Amino acid sequence: MRAKLKFYLSQKKKVSTVIVVSLHYRGARYRIFTGEKVESQYWIHSAQKCKEGKLYSDGEKINARLESWKWIIEKALDKFTEINPPDQDELLQEINRIKNGSSEKNEYLTVWIEDFIPRSGRAPSTKKRYKTTLNILKSYQGKKKLRFKDVDISFYRELKTWMEKEPRQYSLNFFGSVIKHIKTFMNEAEEELHHGNKEHLNPKFITSQETADTIYLTEAELLKIHNLVIDWEMILKEFPKINNQNLARKLKSYQVIKDRFMLGCFTALRVSDFSRLSQVNMEEDFIRIKPLKGTQKNSDVVIPIHWVIKEIISRGFDWNKKVYDQKINAAIKPICKMAGIKGKVSLSRTEGGKLVTTTHEKYELVTTHTARRSAATNMFKAGIPTLAIMMITGHKTEKSFLKYIKVSQEENAEMLKDHPFFRKS
Secondary structure (H helix, E strand, O other): OOOEEEEEEOOOOOOEEEEEEEEEEOOEEEEEEEEEEEEHHHEEOOOOEEOOOOOOOOHHHHHHHHHHHHHHHHHHHOOOOOOOOOOHHHHHHHHHHHHHOOOHHHOEHHHHHHHHHHHOOOOHHHHHHHHHHHHHHHHHHOOOOOEHHHOOHHHHHHHHHHHHOOOOOOEHHHHHHHHHHHHHHHHHHHHOOOOOOOHHHOOOOOOOOOOOOOOOOOHHHHHHHHOOOOOHHHHHHHOOOOOHHHHHHHHHHHHHHHHHHHHHHOOOOOHHHHOOOOHHHEOOOEEEEOOOOOOOOOOOEEEEOOHHHHHHHHOOOOOOOOOOHHHHHHHHHHHHHHOOOOOEEEEEEEEOOEEEEEEEEHHHHOOHHHHHHHHHHHHHHOOOOHHHHHHHHOOOOHHHHHHHOOOOHHHHHHHHOOOHHHOOO
């Protein structure tokens, strides 16, 4: 029986998408990702190919590669002469053998990940997290390399148990992030035709997560930080062994870091965005910026300029002084301590399958992300509509947003007490 082969776009509504093969052979149907990307506007659906010429210079090259795909698939089908058609995995393995030749990358997940990370096009911070997951998998697999076909629900359960055991005792959220990356790797590798394993799509193969037990800074605490005038005595108190030269540098850098942190606390931007804000982003009453991450990536987000930010700018804030997030994380804790951010905070999270509670001083828990969470929470407490805040933060659902902000039962009751429902009309 002759094979029926058709090329189509996986997501034709997207600006750029992957070309997929729909194959019918001996009553069986197959879906094969080519890995070839095309700009949707230049795809001719009726002809199953790209436009060519000056308008789309890549069209001719892509069409040539699609012809190669036809040849490879037809040659792969030649192997299967028996009455029963091959299953998806068998066909993909044969296509891979012809297309790439035999190599470890076509069979072993960890070998493929190692090759994928540098060419993934992801942000450096994402690549760093991918490498962490790769190291976890290498440690888990030992001498026996993990294959694509090994990734199933049994693997999921065994990895979870392994990560919970001594001496590792990883948190539930960390396990969830590893699983999230594994699902990404499996999807990407499938598009490159390295496997046809669908086990990672099993409803039980879930990205485990518990609501993070984190803090936010109230508006009153933020104003304490904003109004803090850092002097050399404060620096000496925190760093008694510091020499005069470093004292002067730290004094200057702490003021810059404090003001940068405040930009995040009154915009709800990520550190990757508030750390690069410049005069270019400032309009008369608004901040306009294209976020580097999240659902709003490369789309304009417009935020009213808070009066605190206006005060910072009026004091002669130097937009040219950039500060990396590592430096902000290191400095913001002593700055918060200087500003009098006090109080014991208990945090609970699952580690090694057990609930662990630890106690800290509040200032010890402040990070760059505290700025974004504080802004979102304080906007909510101020009565700004949830959907309006979500347009800034980029949360897709109200449910995920309400998990993100930090409002205690007492704070919620305080917000509700003046509602007409609770008052006599």
